[in-house]
Amino acid sequence: MRKRASVGRGKSVPPPSWLYLKWSMNYGNFSLVRIALAQISPHLGDLRRNLDLHFHYIEKAKKKRADLLVFPELSLTGYTLMDMVAEVALVPGKETIFRKFKAASQEISLVIGFVEELEKGLFYNSAAFLSGGKILHVHRKVFLPTFGMFDEARFFAQGKNFHAFPTPYGKAGMMICRDFLSYGASYLLFTGGAEIIIVLSAAPGRGMAQEEAYETSHMWELMGEAVSRFSTVFLIYCNRVGFEDGKHFAGGSFIFDPSGKMVARASYVDQDFLLQDINTDEIRQGRKKWPYKRDDKPEVILEALKRIVSKYED
């Protein structure tokens, strides 16, 4: 991992540089990762234009010397695909588009959202983590919202796992939008050893808040605060913006540190590019103070879940 002495440069006020200096003197091993979030509005169903949009942000993030660039859910295709799902589906191992992303990931790690054809005719709402020229992990959305304004299970196959995987910045886990609203999903990544949780989102805003934001933006921030704090992880949430058929994606992408503090937040509803350095050593610091990870009891939970599930009636 690159070690760097620069400090946070997101929209929030960064901690004073002397604090980092003191830290490094006290603890030595401090590791900064520069995170970039592309809060974009993809073109619905247009892979070619979205590819250009991605590379525009990849170049931008590289210029800013970011280590990791995160895009929102279905960033390569747009969200309201309906019957277009099959037409824009990709097989990561085969496609030219993915060869381009793999090549780009030699210089900057990438998280992108796309439609994946895993087996013939089975389409998933997927997220890929690419680094060092390789796809390190693909997460397939498990919780497909299908109610009210949402219709995902009608068009997508359901993913079945939440898996924490090694990256150059520590163990990471991914979730896609509604996955994150199921606290069981975060728990699995926490128990699996994730230190950085990345959420790709295409969350439309609903309801009026007091200030200039949608009520639902607070819902995501509340979860971000709770999960980051009680899992002592960095929580990176990248949402999209723009309109599709009148649905307004609410932006407000954010990063929480392992103490549950929001260290950066992008604009609500406008396109934005967020840049923030995180110090992964804060995970260690946090876990010394609050040993939730040490005291986790997955065996107890597993046995209790088995008992609950076994009592379900057919």
Next chain:
Amino acid sequence: MKINEVFVEKILTSFIREELYKFNYKKGILGLSGGLDSSVCAFLAAKALQPQNVICLILPYGEAFSQDVKDAQEIAKLLGVRSKKIDISPMVNAYFSRSPTKNRVAKGNKMARERMSILYDFSSREKALILGTSNKTELLLGYGTIHGDMACAINPLGDLYKTQVKQLARHLRVPEKIQSKPPSAGLWTGQTDEGELGLTYEEMDEILFQLVDKRMSRKEVIASGFKKAAVEKIIRLMKNSEFKRKLAPIPKISSRTVGHDFLYPYDWDR
């Protein structure tokens, strides 16, 4: 029920701008009546697209609503948008001289469709997308003419109740006399929405808000203090107007059918 006006203005202006640009339109066009909804829509369009890209058509029936015409012209001047007045009485009278009727609602519907026809003609002449001006109260109650004033390309005010449009109008500084004008569909002289519907907009909006947004049952809304007859009337109006909010049903014959399982977004490839 209360909206954050600053945020809603931002949502609606971004929506108008983005939706037009996606479809490669620079200009928006709307029918300006001199009433509240179309004035608010004109204010939003002028902010979203720049005044020179907004065309307001003022489409009166003869001299019946001359004060509204003056108010509409004043709004257009205030905003610096292009406006054009076309009297629809020759076309409407030509039709009714051949097929006379005493039914004033039928006459009003014909007028609304005449205005629609002119708007679509100018939409094509000017390459301008039509902005609808129907609010949520009207859409839910079906208080509009199908293929008339309900016809449009995008409908910025469609998720705001009338009382919320009023709140937005205050924030946008729509002239006071337009804010205080009794809402009217302009179907005949002296017609007001509240008179015709028999309820105030405050009552209608609150009942609708409880039924639609809060998903309360008929019983719960009545228990919250509304008259049974009023709640039942609102429910009846909603049920009887669902056809105005949908594409016409198509009998399914093939394996893939428009309106059933040929499913693409409005913003397909945009």
